[in-house]
Amino acid sequence: MAGPKAILLTLCIILCSLRMAASQAGTCANHTFSSDRAFDSCTDLPVLGAHLHWTYDPATSSLHVAYRATQSPSGWIAWGINPTGTGMVGSQAIVALQNSDGTMKAYTTPIDSYSPAMGEKELSVKVSNVTAEYEGGEMAIFAVVGPLGNGTASGVNQVWQAGDSVVGGVPQAHATSGDNVKSMGTINFVSK
Known part of the structure; x- marks a missing residue:
């Protein structure tokens, strides 16, 4: 005994x-995407139930990225990089939301003020292959970003966001306190 x-x-x-x-x-390391997509690196972002997955291709200076966050079907998510500063204004963002028919929509929009229109527009950074999915209470954005110039991949200012409502296909303002104002930081896409 x-x-x-x-x-x-x-x-x-x-x-x-x-x-x-x-x-x-x-x-993030334990996550499997339903679309069988795989990424070399990931990080659990500190707020908004968010995670960032990526593979950096040094030959093309491009970033294959997946941003996912906990969200209801009636809300929206966004992730972006800010090549000119550390906050929201100046960010080059990708937004995802669910259409009224249940399909997902993803598009690019520059954030040019604290009250952006959030309409679909081209970015100052090249972005391609933009798609989104909703599964298991999470929205996810997929995209290829780049080429990122002048060695910027080793110190990128990123922002991420979430809002609770979409009206007429347009994301409505997110909260202006709490975690919604803490959703920014610098990330190194080159080192794993």
């Missing part, structure tokens, strides 16, 4: 293992 110390040690090991498994369950 095992002594109290052995039982306590066994319980501690089991609890620690369960805690580690639970903490890793929500990480």
Whole structure:
């Protein structure tokens, strides 16, 4: 019969293992896309239940990216890079939302003010192969971004966002407090 110390040690090991498994369950590294897309790197973004996956191609200086975030079908998500600053204004964004017929729509829009129109427009950065999907309570945006010039892939200002409503196919304003104003940072796409 095992002594109290052995039982306590066994319980501690089991609890620690369960805690580690639970903490890793929500990480980007464990995610599988339904479309069988795979990416070399990923990061769990600190707010808005968001994750960024990418593969950087140094030969073309292009970035194959997937941005996904927890969202209801009536909301919208956006991810972008800001080549001129660190905040929202100046960002070159990709938006995803669900159409009234249930299909997903993804498009590009530059963020030129704190009250942008969010209409479909070309960006100052080349973006192609823009698509979106909705599965398991998450929206995801897929795109190829680049070429990224002058070694900028090693220090890119990124922003991400989410809003709760879409009216007439247009994303409505997101919250202006809490996590919605913390959704920005710098990322290095070159190092894994």
